[in-house]
Amino acid sequence: MKAHFTINGEKKEFEFSEGEVLLDLLRRNGYTEVKGNCYLGTCGACTVLIGGIPRASCVTLAAQVVGQEILTVKGIGSIKHPHPIQKAFAEKGAVQCGFCTPGAVLTAYALLKNNPSPTVEDIKIALDGNLCRCTGYIQQIEAIKYAIELIKGGK
Amino acid sequence: MEGFFKYIGKSVEKIDALALATGQPLFTDDMEIKNALQIKSLYSPYAHAIIEDIEEEEALKIPGVKLILSYKNTPQYLHTTAGQGWPEPSPYDTCMFNRKVRYVGDRVLTVAAETEEIATEALKHIKVNYKILPAVFDPEEAMKEGAPVIHDEEGISGVYDARRNLVAHIEVKTGDIEKGFRESDVVVEDTFETHYAQHCPIEPHVTITYLDEYGRLVIRTSTQVPFHVRRIVSQVTGIPLKDIRVIKPRIGGGFGVKQEIILEEICAYTTYLTGRPARYLYSREEEFISSRTRHPMKIKVKIGAKKDGTFNAIKMYALSNTGAYGTHGLTVASNTGSKTLPLYNKAENVEFIADVVYTNLPVAGAYRGYGATQGYAALEQVVDEVAEKLGISPIEIRKKNHIRSGETSPIFRALGEGREGVTQYIQSESLDRLIEAGAKEISWSENRRKKTGKQSKVRGIGMAMLMQGSGIPAVDMGAATIKLNEDGSFNILYGGTDIGTGLDTVVAQIVGETLGTSPDKVIVYAADTDITPFDKGAYASSGTFVSGGAVYNAALKLREQVFEYAREKFNEFDTKEFLIEDGEVISKRSGRRISLSEIAYETFYVRKHQQLMATASFISQSSPPPFAVHFVEIEVDTETGQITPIKYVAAVDCGIPINPELVKGQIIGAIVNGIGYALTEEFEFGKSGKMVNPNFLYYRIPSSRDIPEIVPIIIETYEPTGAYGAKSVAEVNINGPIPAIGNALYNATGIRIHKTPYTPEKVLKALKDNINK
Ligand code: FES
Ligand code: FES
Numbered sequence: 001m002k003a004h005f006t007i008n009g010e011k012k013e014f015e016f017s018e019g020e021v022l023l024d025l026l027r028r029n030g031y032t033e034v035k036g037n038c039y040l041g042t043c044g045a046c047t048v049l050i051g052g053i054p055r056a057s058c059v060t061l062a063a064q065v066v067g068q069e070i071l072t073v074k075g076i077g078s079i080k081h082p083h084p085i086q087k088a089f090a091e092k093g094a095v096q097c098g099f100c101t102p103g104a105v106l107t108a109y110a111l112l113k114n115n116p117s118p119t120v121e122d123i124k125i126a127l128d129g130n131l132c133r134c135t136g137y138i139q140q141i142e143a144i145k146y147a148i149e150l151i152k153g154g155k
Numbered sequence: 156m157e158g159f160f161k162y163i164g165k166s167v168e169k170i171d172a173l174a175l176a177t178g179q180p181l182f183t184d185d186m187e188i189k190n191a192l193q194i195k196s197l198y199s200p201y202a203h204a205i206i207e208d209i210e211e212e213e214a215l216k217i218p219g220v221k222l223i224l225s226y227k228n229t230p231q232y233l234h235t236t237a238g239q240g241w242p243e244p245s246p247y248d249t250c251m252f253n254r255k256v257r258y259v260g261d262r263v264l265t266v267a268a269e270t271e272e273i274a275t276e277a278l279k280h281i282k283v284n285y286k287i288l289p290a291v292f293d294p295e296e297a298m299k300e301g302a303p304v305i306h307d308e309e310g311i312s313g314v315y316d317a318r319r320n321l322v323a324h325i326e327v328k329t330g331d332i333e334k335g336f337r338e339s340d341v342v343v344e345d346t347f348e349t350h351y352a353q354h355c356p357i358e359p360h361v362t363i364t365y366l367d368e369y370g371r372l373v374i375r376t377s378t379q380v381p382f383h384v385r386r387i388v389s390q391v392t393g394i395p396l397k398d399i400r401v402i403k404p405r406i407g408g409g410f411g412v413k414q415e416i417i418l419e420e421i422c423a424y425t426t427y428l429t430g431r432p433a434r435y436l437y438s439r440e441e442e443f444i445s446s447r448t449r450h451p452m453k454i455k456v457k458i459g460a461k462k463d464g465t466f467n468a469i470k471m472y473a474l475s476n477t478g479a480y481g482t483h484g485l486t487v488a489s490n491t492g493s494k495t496l497p498l499y500n501k502a503e504n505v506e507f508i509a510d511v512v513y514t515n516l517p518v519a520g521a522y523r524g525y526g527a528t529q530g531y532a533a534l535e536q537v538v539d540e541v542a543e544k545l546g547i548s549p550i551e552i553r554k555k556n557h558i559r560s561g562e563t564s565p566i567f568r569a570l571g572e573g574r575e576g577v578t579q580y581i582q583s584e585s586l587d588r589l590i591e592a593g594a595k596e597i598s599w600s601e602n603r604r605k606k607t608g609k610q611s612k613v614r615g616i617g618m619a620m621l622m623q624g625s626g627i628p629a630v631d632m633g634a635a636t637i638k639l640n641e642d643g644s645f646n647i648l649y650g651g652t653d654i655g656t657g658l659d660t661v662v663a664q665i666v667g668e669t670l671g672t673s674p675d676k677v678i679v680y681a682a683d684t685d686i687t688p689f690d691k692g693a694y695a696s697s698g699t700f701v702s703g704g705a706v707y708n709a710a711l712k713l714r715e716q717v718f719e720y721a722r723e724k725f726n727e728f729d730t731k732e733f734l735i736e737d738g739e740v741i742s743k744r745s746g747r748r749i750s751l752s753e754i755a756y757e758t759f760y761v762r763k764h765q766q767l768m769a770t771a772s773f774i775s776q777s778s779p780p781p782f783a784v785h786f787v788e789i790e791v792d793t794e795t796g797q798i799t800p801i802k803y804v805a806a807v808d809c810g811i812p813i814n815p816e817l818v819k820g821q822i823i824g825a826i827v828n829g830i831g832y833a834l835t836e837e838f839e840f841g842k843s844g845k846m847v848n849p850n851f852l853y854y855r856i857p858s859s860r861d862i863p864e865i866v867p868i869i870i871e872t873y874e875p876t877g878a879y880g881a882k883s884v885a886e887v888n889i890n891g892p893i894p895a896i897g898n899a900l901y902n903a904t905g906i907r908i909h910k911t912p913y914t915p916e917k918v919l920k921a922l923k924d925n926i927n928k
Contacts, residue, residue, distance in 0.1 A: 032185040033178025035407075037359060038439040042851035045357055073178040082177055090172035093816035096824065097655025098175025099358040099407030105176055127859035131851065133357050133408050134655050135820055136827030137859040 003066040007031065008075030014062075022048070022057035022065060026072070033073050033102050044130035047103035048072050054110045056129070073102035076109055085109055088147035089140070096134030104130040108144045117148065161736070162667040163879045166816035167674050170660045171405060171653075181405035183361045183377045184436060191363065192221055192267040194425060194435040195274035197281060198445055199256035199263050202290035202515035202844035203303060206254050209264060210282040217280065219273040222429055224421060225264035226252040232391050233310055237482040237520065238380040238414040240630055240691055244573030246313030246322060246481040248306050251391055251420055256285070257305055257479035258515050259845040260444035267425045267433060290515035291320070292844055294453070294476040297512045305479065305513040314481060315511075322477055323485035323511040323573075327492065329565040335468025335504030339459025343540045346455040347533040348910040349893070351448050351838035351846075354522055355856050358407020359442045362418040364425070365432035367400070374401045374423055379413040379654055380692030381682045391420045394427055403682035406654040410828070411521035412447050413654065414694050415482065443849035447520030448838065450487050450511075451476045454533035458502075464547045464555045466502035471495070471534065473509040475526075478518040484511040485573040487519070490526035493576060495534050497564035497780075498622050501556045505566060515844050521694060523825065524889040527623055528832075532911065535619040535894030539901065548601060549898065550590055553620050553784075560584045577628045579777040583872035583882065585808045586620065589784040592868050593618070593806035597786035604902050611794040614801065615903025618786045619894040624778035625874075625883035626697035631774065633697070633705035634688035637666060637713050638768035641759065643738045643751035644676040647709075650690025651702030652682045656885060657817035658698040662706040664813055665878055669710035670717070671735035672751065688770060696781070696883030699813060704773030707878035712769035720758060720767070721749050779874045781809040781882045785826075785891030787863075789899045793922055796915030798900065800830060800863035805888055808872050811880035815869060821884045822867040829892035831857040837912050 002015045007026075016025050023046045026034045034057055036046030041056040048057045049071035077083030085108050088094070095101050104127060111118055111126040118126070123141050132140065174181060211223050229252050235245040256263060263283055268274035291297045291305070297320040306317045315321045336342050362376040372394060378384050381401040389396040406413065422435040437446065452475045459468040473491045477484035492507035522528075542552040558564060560581050568578040593599075597616055605614040635649035645666055653659040659679040667674035681687060690702050718730040721740040725747045732743040741748045758765050786804040791797070805822050812818040835855040839848045848854045873880035893911055901907050906921040 030187065032180045032182075032187075035182075035358070037436070038851060040439075040850055040852060043357060043439075073176070077177055079173055079177050079179065082173055086173065086176040089176045091168055093166070093169070093820045095169060095172040095175050096657070096820055097356070097358065097406060097408040098171065099182065099356070099655075101176050102178045124859045124862075129858070131357060131856060131858060133355050133410070133828065133856065134824045136823035136825075136857075136865065137862050138823045138865055139816075139820055141859070 005066065005068065005070055007070045008072060016062045018063060020062050022060045022062045025062040026057060031072050035099055035102060044103045045100050047106050047130060049106055049110055052110060052113060054107045073105050084150035085147040088143040088150055092143035092146050093139040094135060094143035100130055100132040104132065104140055108147065112148065112151065160668055162664045162674055163813055164811060164815065166814055167660060167664055169657050169817065170663055170679065175405065182358060182407055183363060183375055183404050186363060186375065188363055188365060188432050188434065191432040191434045192269065192425060192429060193271040193274050194265050194267050194422060194433055195271065195278055196265045197263045197278050199259060199261040201256060201285055201287050202259050203288040204256050204285035205288065206256065206263065207284040207286050214266065214277040214280040217273060217277050219269035220266060220277045222267040222425055223264055224252065224424065226250065226254045229424065230391065230393055234387060234391050235482050236415045236417055238383045238416050241386065244486050245483055246311060248311045248314060249480050251424065255308065258517055259843055260517055261479060262445060265421055267429065290844055292514050292516055294474055294512040294514055297514050298510065305515060320513040321510060322481040322513055323488060325488060325507065325509040327507045327569045329569060330504030332468055332470055332504045332506040336459040339467040340462045341541065341544045342457065342459045343537055343544055344455065344457040345537050345540060346453065346909060347536060348453045349451055349529045349532050350911050351451050351517065352832050352836045353443055353448050354410035354412035356408030356410060356412060359437040359439060360413065360418050360446060361436040362422040363432065363434050364422045366426060366430060371398050371400060372423055372426060374399065374419055375404060376401065376419050377406050377413055378403055379409045379652055379694055381652060381684055382650055382689050383692060384416055384419050385684045387416045388420050388423050392424045392427060394423065400685040403652055409654040409693060410523045411694065414521045415447050417446060440849040443854065444517065444846050448517050449522040450519035450526065450529065452491065452529040454529060456533045456537040458537055458541050460541050460545060462545065464545055464552045466499050466556045468504040469496060469499060469502045470506045475509060475511045476514050476516065476519065477511050478514060478516045480518045481513065482518060483520045487526035489570055489573055491530040493566055493570040494527035494623055495530035496566045498558055498620060499556045500558040500562055500564035507570060517846060523828065523886050525886065528890045531619060531621055531890040532893040536897045536907065539898045549618055550594060554587060554590060557586045557620060558584065572627050572630060577776060582876065583779060583810055583874040584782060585870050585872050586782055586784065588870050589782060589806035589808055592870060593784045593786045593804045596804045596866055596868060597788060597802060599786065607790065612790055612792050613903045614788060614790050615899045616786060616788045617895045617898025617902055618784065619891045619898065621783045621785065621887050621890045622780035623696055623883065623887035624780055625700035625877065626775055626778055627695050628775055628778040631691045631695065631697050631701050632772055633690040633702040634770065634772040635705040635709040636688055636768060636770040637709045638766060639751060639755045641752060641755045643672060643755065644678060645670060645672060647677060647679045647706060648687040649702060649706055650682050650687045651698060652690065652693040654693050656698055656821065657814060658702060660817065661699050661813045662703055665703055665707050666710045668879065669707060670714055672738055696886045698885065699881050700877050700883050701773055701775065703878045703881065704775065705771060708771035708773055709769045712771050713767060716767045716769065717751065717754060720754055724749055775876060777876055779876055779882045781807065781884055781887045783807045783887045783891065785895045787895040787899050789896055789903060791900060791903045791918065793904065796919035798834060798896065798913055798918060800896065802864045804866045804868065805891065806868040806870060807884065807888065808870050809884035810872055810874035810877055810882035812869050812871065813879060813881050818869055818884050819867050822888045823865050825886065825888035826865055826892060827857050827862055829889040832912065833892040833896050834912050
């Protein structure tokens with residue numbers, strides 16, 4: 001089948017099969033910033049925002065999200081104009097291998113949209129679905145706290 | 156060192172961090188490759204069997220199926236997948252495909268097809284006839300007379316005694332161990348068992364191969380060892396080495412598992428035979444059942460000590476289960492002794508014995524900590540037991556017995572990486588300071604066991620002392636080339652393999668410091684076998700020390716050339732009083748100065764007509780150990796058996812931390828990985844030897860909610876053999892959680908669990924047994 005999606009603000013039309021998951025559709029069409037391959041919703045590397053809510057794209061059928069707003073990590077900032085969360089992750093040692101980073105950054109983005117002043121506990125709960133094998137999470141949490149300052153300071 | 160260095164000791168932003176955080180296509184599988192064949196594999200459902208026949212005709216008829224590879228049509232070249240330097244200390248006991256399968260998950264064949272779906276479908280139409288053989292899962296059973304012989308094939312080499320399934324046997328003795336025990340006031344012996352675990356990099360193994368415009372084979376792969384990949388793929392497939400190019404893009408974590416060559420040779424051979432690009436990607440399940448794991452061990456430690464706490468004799472016996480193939484078998488077991496026993500060098504009588512055994516279980520390999528993790532799991536708990544028996548505090552007994560600067564241990568020489576080691580004297584060490592700083596942060600006291608508000612919950616604090624190494628001495632080499640550009644920037648071309656650790660940033664800092672240039676003017680290009688010089692790759696905590704050492708040596712050489720040019724220009728006799736800073740060479744004597752940019756322009760276009768560049772290598776005769784002392788406070792729920800780490804303190808000496816933020820990340824990451832290993836991560840096996848929990852639902856690695864407060868304390872020392880005083884840091888901290896938590900559990904409850912992981916079931920059972928005692 002064929003249908004429209006809005007990805008990072010751009011309207012796109014893609015062909016896909018009934019059973020295809022969003023992760024595969026996105027990667028197949030060049031959105032390689034969406035990582036992951038557990039296909040069980042257990043690692044969070046494939047996180048995208050659908051209507052602003054973090055979802056595991058590996059267990060989301062493309063057919064289910066037709067017409068919806070999908071945001072990948074490229075939709076919130078770029079190397080030249082990074083989002084404060086991306087900047088904070090880079091500055092605070094929250095990126096080691098970086099494979100979990102797009103998912104973690106998007107989760108943080110959704111968290112701060114809903115709750116601009118989360119506690120450490122809130123951050124931990126939000127990040128629970130984004131496994132990271134490298135950092136041990138502390139620097140990710142510190143980065144998110146720092147991003148809050150950057151956002152408040154208008155940077 | 157604050158103020159002394161400009162770029163060393165500074166938390167320079169990781170040079171690839173922003174690109175990664177903004178989702179640039181940097182990983183192996185992010186490259187779009189048109190018309191690639193997709194490879195899928197079939198695995199043995201039996202733990203031990205001979206393949207009698209493979210019926211593949213039906214599958215080959217499916218449109219889109221291009222190639223089926225198995226033992227029938229691939230070179231039967233015995234080798235090791237270990238990805239080590241040459242000649243490898245691991246046995247040559249496997250082929251690309253074997254006729255005999257030796258564990259559930261052993262690869263039987265691969266299908267290459269136009270799409271993943273077709274390849275998967277084709278697997279269902281292949282019939283394999285097996286002759287099932289008796290299997291053995293217990294390493295002790297495997298060594299016995301009459302046990303099934305797992306490797307009875309012709310021509311294997313490097314195996315100690317194949318008929319007894321004995322991959323390696325290690326025996327090292329110094330002093331007189333029995334006399335040592337006789338002359339001790341107390342002797343304590345205990346045995347601990349560690350379990351199967353997997354590295355779980357979030358990016359699994361993936362390889363892409365294609366022929367370039369000249370028909371040469373390009374391998375783009377998630378590897379820790381690009382140069383070993385080139386050598387081993389050539390060795391196994393027969394493709395000439397000169398026709399292979401290996402490219403290492405960004406790697407999504409490795410932790411040892413990507414040191415193995417397990418996809419590259421098959422992917423390469425598929426492209427070689429078909430002329431088509433190929434892609435071979437492991438699923439999470441395959442990562443668990445068919446890649447590599449940590450060697451489970453059973454370790455017996457016996458310590459004899461004098462009344463005052465001084466160790467007199469230490470004996471360690473390790474029985475290591477390497478699974479179906481012997482990759483890293485010998486060397487991991489060597490490290491169980493060589494990376495632990497020298498820490499307690501006051502004992503003059505030391506014996507280390509290890510047996511490494513084949514079983515019909517998944518293949519163990521290199522995993523961060525590399526045998527030391529298993530060794531410390533036992534050793535550090537027995538040290539606490541000795542202290543208790545003597546009525547000395549765990550802190551005092553360690554202070555009394557640890558190795559110090561200027562000292563050595565006979566074990567360094569006696570026990571190397573599967574062969575004799577090298578004598579080395581410790582030149583940087585601050586264990587007493589580590590102990591004190593850590594104890595203070597955790598509020599250590601003799602009465603550290605605490606009740607909590609809740610009846611059922613008790614708290615305890617435990618500690619562990621640790622060391623590792625920095626590279627493999629006299630074996631591991633790294634090399635680098637640096638060149639100067641017209642704007643005063645530099646290119647580094649080196650074989651060092653950053654797998655997420657930040658090594659590329661560290662070497663940019665080293666060049667920045669040495670050549671007086673901001674690290675953001677240092678462009679790092681790493682690990683491409685066509686372009687960069689050789690490097691052994693990322694393992695054995697060698698990144699900063701060995702690869703960094705190579706870059707440092709090249710930078711020094713290039714600085715000489717730059718100085719020499721400036722000297723001629725300034726018309727001075729020597730370069731003794733030359734400085735290089737902020738992109739300029741300055742003669743302090745004459746006050747004259749010239750910028751690096753001017754030097755480049757002049758040497759390119761005006762005089763000399765020469766590219767200023769230098770290549771250098773690094774090999775070390777020693778492997779300076781980083782040290783760490785860990786403290787953990789845990790809460791034990793005596794009703795549920797749940798252990799919850801509350802606060803974890805790691806005091807670490809890695810020499811000069813070139814980039815403290817990155818060092819912090821290595822410390823915390825290793826600790827959290829270690830906590831997962833200590834508490835939740837475990838392979839579960841069915842009766843047939845099948846791993847039955849191959850996903851993150853049932854194999855639980857820590858998430859953000861599982862972590863305690865973690866306080867890394869970095870205490871600087873200066874290691875004279877390392878670039879800018881640095882030692883390694885990547886591995887040492889994974890060794891702490893098992894013994895520290897084990898000791899804390901004892902402190903809290905009086906129970907000691909002799910088999911990891913410390914699950915609620917085991918804790919409850921031990922508590923019950925303790926009451927019934
Ligand atoms: S790939 Fe979607 S959660 Fe792992
Ligand atoms: S940074 Fe490697 S998995 Fe998170």
